[in-house]
Amino acid sequence: MxxxxxxxxxxxxxxxxxxxxxxxxxxxxxxxxxxxxxxxxxxxxxxxxxxxxxxxxxxxxNNEYIPDLKYVNGEKHLLWGEEYTLQLIANNIKTAFVNENTLYLPVSKRSKIKNRQKTLEDFYRAELKKELDNIYDKCTSVVGRKAEDIKIRKMKNWGNCKKNKVITLNLNLARKPKICLEYVLIHELCHLIEFNHSKKFKMLMDKNCPNWREIKKILNE
Ligand SMILES: [Zn+2]
Incomplete structure (x- = not known):
């Protein structure tokens, strides 16, 4: 049923x-x-x-319990909605990067899963910051509000907005198509006008992000 x-x-x-x-x-x-x-x-x-x-x-x-990831060669990982094959490389390179369909992770062969995970998460965080730089001005001018600060964390929800105007975004948004980040940011910025998810809030979303319902579906796929 x-x-x-x-x-x-x-x-x-x-x-x-x-x-x-x-x-x-x-x-x-x-x-x-x-x-x-x-x-x-x-x-x-x-x-x-x-x-x-x-x-x-x-x-x-939200992949809070990501099952069985070992961060070994050949493992599949997502970036901006695209699937990449993990390839470990010498760790004298500072940060992870993608090329074609490969995500290169600079970690030593003897590194622990935890360190590998952190290296990938640092990469996700950097990617999110880069993309936020690209879209922030556009989103804030659409909504007509600015955040006091934007934080990126591993968290339960995709984003939240506190009364002190600090917006927190979920690190896992880097796994989703870029449009999802834009949608979540606009959603949280709209909370600077309407604090709940009332009818008014939804009207605000309809105005500022007309296809938010479709994007939300993609986000939660
Ligand atoms: Zn909300």
Whole structure:
């Protein structure tokens, strides 16, 4: 069944209580339910756990738990929506770079996964900063607001905007097509006018980023 657009797979079992799991990578919900529980009760149960489900799905979406990445030659990694094959190179080169379909990661052969991950994340951060330089003026003039500061972090949401006008953007935006970064930035800048996601806010988005709904879909693919 489908609840709130989420695929829910129900498995009937000889058990007394219902159990619920969110399964990567799609974020489908799997429910183990006793035979005597009705579909309506299952729907009610899923709805009562919706906040928790959405939180789990967001974590899966945001690659907060990137599974089994080893940062070895041949591994696939994304940059701006394109897939690249990882190639480790001598670490006398300072930063990672891409050429054709290859992402070159300057790390020593004996480096730990953690160091390799950090090298790649530094690269993502630098790429994001470069792209932000390209689009910031355009986005701020579209919205008519400027941020006090922009930070880049690994985080649960794609972005957030605090009352002190500091915008934080998710490091993983570097994995997504560039248009997604622009959309998230405009979204957060709009929060400098409307702090919630009200109708007014959506109208503001319609005005400042007319195809934001499509971009949002791409972002969450
Ligand atoms: Zn928002």
């Amino acid at each position: 489908k609840i709130n657009g989420i695929n829910v797979i129900v498995q009937r079992k000889n058990i007394k209580n219902m159990y619920l799991r969110v399964i990567p990578p799609e974020g489908n919900v799997k429910i183990s339910a006793p035979y005597f529980v009705s579909d309506d009760e299952i729907i009610e149960f899923v709805n009562s756990k919706m906040d928790w489900i959405m939180d789990k799905r967001l974590k899966i979406e």
